[in-house]
Amino acid sequence: MRKIMMTAAVAALAIAATSYSASAAEKLKVGFIYLGPVGDLGWTYRHEVGRQEMVKELGDKVETTFLENVSEGPDSERSIEQLARSGHTLIFTTSFGYMDPTLKVAKKYPKIQFEHATGFKSAPNMGTYSGKFYEGRYIQGVIAGKMSKKGVLGYIASFPIPEVISGINATILGAQTVNPDIKVKVIWVNTWFDPGKEADAAKALADQGADVIMQHTDSPAPMQVAAQRGILAFGQDSDMIKFGPKTQLTSIIDNWGPYYTRQAKAALAGTWKAEDTWDGLKEKMVVMAPYTNMPDDVKALAAKTEAAIIAGTLHPFKCPVIGQDGKPVECKGANLEPGQILGMNFYVKGVDDKIPGK
Amino acid sequence: MGLLEAIFLSVIAASTPLLLAAAGELVAERSGVLNLGVEGMMIMGAACGFAGAYLTGSTLIGALFGIAAGAALSLVFAALTLGMAVNQVAAGLALTILGVGLSGLIGAGFVGEKIVPAPALYIPFLTGIPIVGRILFGQDGFVYFSVALVAGIWWFLYRTRAGLILRAVGDSHTSAHALGYPVLKIRLFAVLFGGGCAGLGGAFLPLAYTPFFIPGMTAGRGWIALALVVFSSWRPLRLVGGAYLFGAVTILQLHAQAFGLGIPSQLMSAMPYLATVIVLVLISRARGTAGSAAPASLGMVFVPDR
Numbered sequence: 287m288r289k290i291m292m293t294a295a296v297a298a299l300a301i302a303a304t305s306y307s308a309s310a311a312e313k314l315k316v317g318f319i320y321l322g323p324v325g326d327l328g329w330t331y332r333h334e335v336g337r338q339e340m341v342k343e344l345g346d347k348v349e350t351t352f353l354e355n356v357s358e359g360p361d362s363e364r365s366i367e368q369l370a371r372s373g374h375t376l377i378f379t380t381s382f383g384y385m386d387p388t389l390k391v392a393k394k395y396p397k398i399q400f401e402h403a404t405g406f407k408s409a410p411n412m413g414t415y416s417g418k419f420y421e422g423r424y425i426q427g428v429i430a431g432k433m434s435k436k437g438v439l440g441y442i443a444s445f446p447i448p449e450v451i452s453g454i455n456a457t458i459l460g461a462q463t464v465n466p467d468i469k470v471k472v473i474w475v476n477t478w479f480d481p482g483k484e485a486d487a488a489k490a491l492a493d494q495g496a497d498v499i500m501q502h503t504d505s506p507a508p509m510q511v512a513a514q515r516g517i518l519a520f521g522q523d524s525d526m527i528k529f530g531p532k533t534q535l536t537s538i539i540d541n542w543g544p545y546y547t548r549q550a551k552a553a554l555a556g557t558w559k560a561e562d563t564w565d566g567l568k569e570k571m572v573v574m575a576p577y578t579n580m581p582d583d584v585k586a587l588a589a590k591t592e593a594a595i596i597a598g599t600l601h602p603f604k605c606p607v608i609g610q611d612g613k614p615v616e617c618k619g620a621n622l623e624p625g626q627i628l629g630m631n632f633y634v635k636g637v638d639d640k641i642p643g644k
Numbered sequence: 645m646g647l648l649e650a651i652f653l654s655v656i657a658a659s660t661p662l663l664l665a666a667a668g669e670l671v672a673e674r675s676g677v678l679n680l681g682v683e684g685m686m687i688m689g690a691a692c693g694f695a696g697a698y699l700t701g702s703t704l705i706g707a708l709f710g711i712a713a714g715a716a717l718s719l720v721f722a723a724l725t726l727g728m729a730v731n732q733v734a735a736g737l738a739l740t741i742l743g744v745g746l747s748g749l750i751g752a753g754f755v756g757e758k759i760v761p762a763p764a765l766y767i768p769f770l771t772g773i774p775i776v777g778r779i780l781f782g783q784d785g786f787v788y789f790s791v792a793l794v795a796g797i798w799w800f801l802y803r804t805r806a807g808l809i810l811r812a813v814g815d816s817h818t819s820a821h822a823l824g825y826p827v828l829k830i831r832l833f834a835v836l837f838g839g840g841c842a843g844l845g846g847a848f849l850p851l852a853y854t855p856f857f858i859p860g861m862t863a864g865r866g867w868i869a870l871a872l873v874v875f876s877s878w879r880p881l882r883l884v885g886g887a888y889l890f891g892a893v894t895i896l897q898l899h900a901q902a903f904g905l906g907i908p909s910q911l912m913s914a915m916p917y918l919a920t921v922i923v924l925v926l927i928s929r930a931r932g933t934a935g936s937a938a939p940a941s942l943g944m945v946f947v948p949d950r
Contacts, residue, residue, distance in 0.1 A: 323748055323859035325755035355860070440902070473901045474909040480863035481854040483894065486658055490898040493650040505861075507854040528756065529856070640906050 314376060314554050316340070316546075317369035318352035319362060321381040322479055328504030328523040329478070329540070330354065333380045333403075335524075336542030343547045347554060358383025366391045370398050376553045378546065379403065382447060388412060399558050401549060404449060406628060408560055415545060418566030419449065420456035420627065422538035422574055424602035425591050426520050427460025429535050429577070430498045431468050432584045433518055434461075439470040440491025442501040442508055444478050446642045450502045452630040456602045457500065458637055460591070471496055472639040481507040492517055498535075509533060518579060525575040536588070537575035545571060564624065568596045603627055608635040651899060652779040656787055657853060659891030661686070661845040661862075663790045665869035666876070666883055667797055668714075668841020673873055674801065675834035676814035678943040680736025681721055683866025684743020685714040685839050686846030687859075691747035693847025694754055694857035703762045706851050707786070707844060714843015715836050717743055722835045726828045729945045740866065748859040755858060762786060762852040786848045791884070793841070798880040810834060814939030817946040827946055842866065871920040877927055877936035890916045 318337055322330035337350055351374060356365045362384050369377050370391055378401045379388045385405035392400045392412040400412040408414050430439050439461065443450050454472060461468040471494060473487045480503075488499050488508035492515045499519040501508045506529040512519035513530040521527070521537025545563065552558040565571035574592060577585045594600035603626075605617035610633040615622065633641060665682050672679050679685075692713035697706025721739045724730040762784040770781040801807040810830055813820045817827045845865070850857045872890060876883035897912030927936045 325748070325752055325859050327756060327858060471902045471904070473898050475898075476910055476913045477863065479858075479860065481856075481858060481861045482658065482661075482849060482863065482865070483898075485854045486654055486895055487898050489650070489654050490895065490902050493647055493654075494899065494902045496902075505854070505858055506856065510854060510856070529758065638904050639901075642909055 313347060313349045314550060315372075315374040316348050316350045316550055316553075317372075317374035317377040318350065319356050319365055319369070319377070319379040319381075319384060320352055320354040321356065321358065321383075322504065323354050324352070326479060326504050327506055327526070330380070330504075332523050332540040333378075333542055336540075336546045339543030340546040340550055343543075344550055344554075348550055356384075360387060363387035363390055367394070370395045375399060376550060376558070377401070382449070399553055399560075408562060410560055413549075413560035413562065415563040415565075416449075416628075417540055417571045418564060419538055419540075419572055420452045420602055421566045421595050422572050423453040423456040424460035424595070425574060425588055426500060426536065426538070427457035427462075428464055428591050429580060429584060429588050430457065430500065430518075430520075431461030431464035432587065433535060433580055434465070434468065434498045436495055436497050437465060437468050438494075438496045439468065440488065440494075440496030440499045441470050441472045442484060442487045442491070442499070442503055443472055443474045444503050445476065446474065446631075446644075448628055448630040451633070451641060452603075452627050453502055454637060454639075455630065455634045459602055459607075459634060462636055464587075468636065469638055470636070472637070474642050475503060477503065479504045481505040484508050485511050488512060488519075489515075506530075521575060527575065527578065532579060534575070535579055536577050539573040539575055541571055541573045544569075564628075566595070567592060568598075609633070610635055610637060649775065649778055651895060653782070654895045655888065655891045656779070656783060657891075658894050659887045660787050660790050661848045661853065661865055662869050662872055662890055663794065663884065663887035664786070664845030664848060665842045665866060666845075666872040666887060667790070667794050667880065668838035668845075669869060670873050670876070670878060670880060670883060671797060671801075671810070671841075672831075672834045672838030673942055674814045674878060674937070674939055675810050675831045676817055676939050676941040676944065676946070677725065677831050677835050677838075678732045678736065679718065679721055679725075679739070679835060679838055680733060680870065681717070681739025681743060681866075682838075682842050682869050683862060683864065684740035684747075685717045685842035686743075686849075686866045686869075687747040687862045688717050688743045688750075689714040689843030689846030690849050690861055691751035691754075691857060691859075693843070694757075694759065694850035695750065697759050697851055698754055698757055701759075703760075703785075703851050706759075707847050710843040710847025710851070711840040712843065714846065715840040717746075718835050718839020718842070721839070722832050725945070726831055726835070729947050731945070732943050744860065751857045751859055757856065759851070759855050761855040784852050786844075786852050789844075794880050794884050801880065811939070814941060817941045817944070821946070821948055827948065831946075842869070845869065868916055871917060875916075875920045875923050877923065878939065879937050889919075893919075 320330045324334040353365050356362050376399045380403045382404045388402045392409045404416040475483050484503045485507040488511035497517045499512045501522050506526045509519050509526045509530040513533040519533050527534045577588050601621040603622035606614040609615050689710035693706045693710030696709025724735045725732045767781045771777045813830050821827045872886050875886045893915045900907050
């Protein structure tokens with residue numbers, strides 16, 4: 287109760303100068319920091335969809351603000367603080383690079399509730415959340431292994447952070463279950479978003495014989511290149527079927543709406559706690575787009591793999607996991623520990639690439 | 645299609661937006677105006693070019709929309725720097741911020757839409773030449789135009805009286821003014837030309853390169869175009885070489901990675917900028933002998949005495 291009073295008081299203070307009615311002050315003000323433009327069709331777009339779903343669900347109980355195109359790093363601190371100072375009591379910062387700035391602002395404003403996506407640092411008033419995207423990558427690997435005629439996959443990678451590396455590893459592990467000799471060519475483009483460069487990378491991969499393209503960058507450009515070349519591809523972050531009706535096999539869809547709604551409800555009820563949330567296919571934070579452009583047996587295999595991951599009978603990083611050097615990776619349990627996946631900085635056997643900077 | 649041919653095709657496509665934008669900026673700078681707003685004008689050209697092509701179904705009209713958008717934005721810059729003698733660096737940076745924001749607003753309704761990309765225009769007989777035929781004569785209209793544009797600029801700057809006057813304005817606006825040339829009017833045309841070229845370079849992206857519009861899709865190409873002008877030491881023919889070199893570095897590093905050559909990709913991504921810095925150093929070391937055509941009054945504000 288006290289928390290609600292505080293929230294209301296802070297909100298009231300913040301909007302005292304404006305013409306809002308008294309009832310408006312009861313609203314929970316929720317702020318979002320976005321990396322790209324809301325129209326990027328990828329990462330930021332999906333967070334925006336999540337925000338809209340939350341607003342739809344909670345109606346006039348919440349009032350939301352978002353700041354888009356906020357650069358990662360120290361500069362984002364001002365934007366986060368701006369939200370904190372303007373009466374927002376629940377703030378989602380939606381990219382890895384906002385981690386330290388969020389932590390700094392969280393320490394300064396202990397009464398405000400922060401949520402940081404895809405990071406690993408937290409505080410009593412700062413929780414973290416992320417999706418187990420590698421689960422989806424594993425399914426894509428299985429599909430790619432079946433669908434690639436040449437046995438060569440093309441992978442457009444952004445930055446060598448654990449999430450991207452674990453995605454590459456999960457893909458090849460999935461592909462190896464159906465084609466032990468599968469090869470993956472990796473191109474690092476050093477950007478999350480540059481349609482031209484992503485397209486160039488897709489062309490380079492196709493020119494060098496890859497016949498299934500997968501990407502860990504945000505624009506639909508690689509999908510379009512694959513469509514032009516008559517090869518297959520996977521979408522990223524959102525359903526990109528529109529850009530490749532005869533090309534997209536499936537896509538990993540980030541589904542933040544239920545989580546944002548749940549956390550806002552908790553904040554409204556005063557039961558919000560800083561937690562480390564890491565949800566996957568089971569909790570529907572990661573959702574697969576319809577399986578398309580593949581024969582029925584591959585479709586069935588993909589669905590079976592998805593069901594097994596949801597049921598917990600299949601783990602993409604089931605021990606033993608063999609490293610690139612041929613030696614098994616240290617294992618404490620039946621599968622790699624969450625920490626090993628969240629901090630992954632090694633390739634598994636079969637990846638024909640070197641991690642940049644290693 | 646062989647791998648080599650495919651690489652060359654990609655290189656030319658990657659270089660074309662840089663060449664178009666840089667060619668326009670070169671003319672503006674030769675008249676003495678430093679417009680750092682290339683990125684903003686390009687993204688405006690991309691948004692309006694896509695809008696034009698989407699609404700009319702014509703790549704050509706889209707390209708004209710792009711040119712108009714870039715020129716319109718450069719008019720804002722001209723009004724500030726030529727009309728009100730505002731600092732060119734500050735105005736140029738502001739122009740980029742304005743362009744990025746405005747293009748997002750204009751393009752918002754077009755995000756997620758698709759168009760048919762500009763077709764490759766095959767030239768009878770020439771395209772059929774083995775190996776080089778497809779590379780040189782199997783391109784879209786933008787590519788042919790970009791090369792013709794630079795040739796035209798070279799001819800204008802070095803073979804016409806008007807070009808001589810434009811260069812004179814860039815080298816010493818006071819002398820040109822004393823001789824009775826309308827410095828501000830000449831610069832206005834140069835800035836508008838630069839804006840139109842940047843708009844066309846931006847429009848190339850959604851019309852031919854990646855046929856959709858997304859805010860921020862120029863992704864820093866305007867800055868590379870600016871670096872390219874310096875790299876070419878303000879000479880149009882060197883600009884062509886520079887643009888294709890920058891494009892080649894981008895494409896070859898992607899292929900090198902796919903081949904698994906183990907060249908650090910971060911280093912390769914930084915190459916265009918590194919090369920520009922080296923050229924700048926060379927220019928200042930060998931002043932007069934390196935053949936730099938840096939305009940002497942570049943970036944300086946000119947207020948005519950009345």
